[in-house]
Amino acid sequence: MMMNSSLAIIELSALLVPAIKIVVLVFAVILPMVAYSVWAERRVSAIIQDRVGPNRVGIPFTKIGLAGLGQPISDGIKFLLKEDFTPGHVNKLYFWLAPALTMVPAILTCAVLPFGSELFGEKMVVADLNVGPLFIFAIASLSVYGIVLAGWSSNSKYPFLGGIRSSSQMISYEISLGLSLVPVLLIFGELNLSTIVEEQSKNGWLLLPLWGDGAIWNGGWDRFFLFFPAAIAFIIFTTSIFAETNRLPFDLPECETELVAGYHTEYSSMKFALFFLGEYAAMIIGSGLIVTLFLGGWSLPFGWDGALMSMAGNPEQVPWWLGIIHISTFLAKVVGFIIFFIWVRWTLPRFRYDQLMKLGWVVFFELALLNIFITAGIIILTRP
């Protein structure tokens, strides 16, 4: 009897813990971050353009403004209360399916991102898959179907053009996106994102190999030489993530100046909001992926993780305060990258269509391919 009940408790906790992680991560972290990155987008773009931006919405019925932090909430209420209009000329099934198909893959990909080390003995990742990056590529490229379906089912010319552009944009960057990551995986010899971050925590971030075995003075010559292919991979990967998330300078499917609003021209209310949220969720996950692979994920720089661990005593168990520090480090890095995304958006003009294709097919594809061989060569020469 005792055995049975304890087994039941174990099973229940095995079910509950991932469920709690999913709910907390998605509803308490990702969705508020999406809402507030929209606010950040508006504020940062305003600052860059010498404006003020939304700075008034605070606590309702008071004069307390809080620098406009209430804006996302009022935006959300607006989206919920607006008329959800479905035009008569659309293909209803796909028209309704498309927003979900943009939002769901964007949220799904956060399952494998390690957003912290450990908290109370639990690994801070929803699904500790051994094929993390592959999973992300597989799921993230699904989101293009949402855009293509939206463009096609809207049955009007601007969304259609947006959809077409989106699909051909995808084929031109997705290859370099995948290939640019191969050198990174070669360097770590690992596909599990948690292990990749732990390795970077011990031996230096991929783009900052200054401590542990990665530092030159500790004999980390391989990491020193591998820094250059890693930097190339970083540039290609970041640029491709820009294209993947349909952000300027690659927002061709949306392209306000040419295509009204691109694929979501015919959408209104919450369906439009889903596209919007999907775009920003993809941006957050994309930043999270870049941070995880190139900038050490949740780890602190200069080997402070190890120092703090030894300060805490028990080398096996990560203390709760360090776990929280790790989570906040990860979120801080992601926020930094989101601001970088916004900063680039208001700096660069949109690429012409053929320029994007040329960049994807002629420059990045070859560069990524060459980068793999360079990395492999360096690894053979420097690692005994």
Added chain:
Amino acid sequence: MPIVVKRPRLTLAEKCYFPALMKGLRITMGHAIRILRRKKKVTMQYPEVKWDDNLPDYYRGAPALVTDEHDRERCVSCQLCEFICPPRAIKIVPEEIPPGDEWQKVEKRPEVFEIDMIRCIYCGMCEEVCPEQAIFLRKDYAITGVSREEMVHDKEKLYEIGGKREGLVNKWNELK
């Protein structure tokens, strides 16, 4: 004759786009920092800070009726403004000035003078056409209301906005 525009030859640095990107990022960051450090102030926080004192004399705000120095309403109900008004915002019902009135020689005055401020486009045609200089565009610009009726300015409201205006036309005064 078609003109062939020669494209400039780009150097390698220009071709690889990266220096230009960095330059652009520096410019936008410069703007952001200048705004954040409050070195530059562009936006005026409207309801708290207003620009009213700097409005130019030719500013075209809400049209209003004025009285002359004898408190006589200047409008003689000629209805020229009603006819010229492009959005047809003005409605006038003329009335004869009853005998015994001090200004009986003026003959007409408006019984009803309404300007629908929802329609008004602040073009100033009424002011331009008025032979009596009775209607002027004032500097009021924040005309608000919660119903359509509220947005129609009647005679009382128009005189309230307009007030007294002395000088100008002296046609009906004893001096002349």
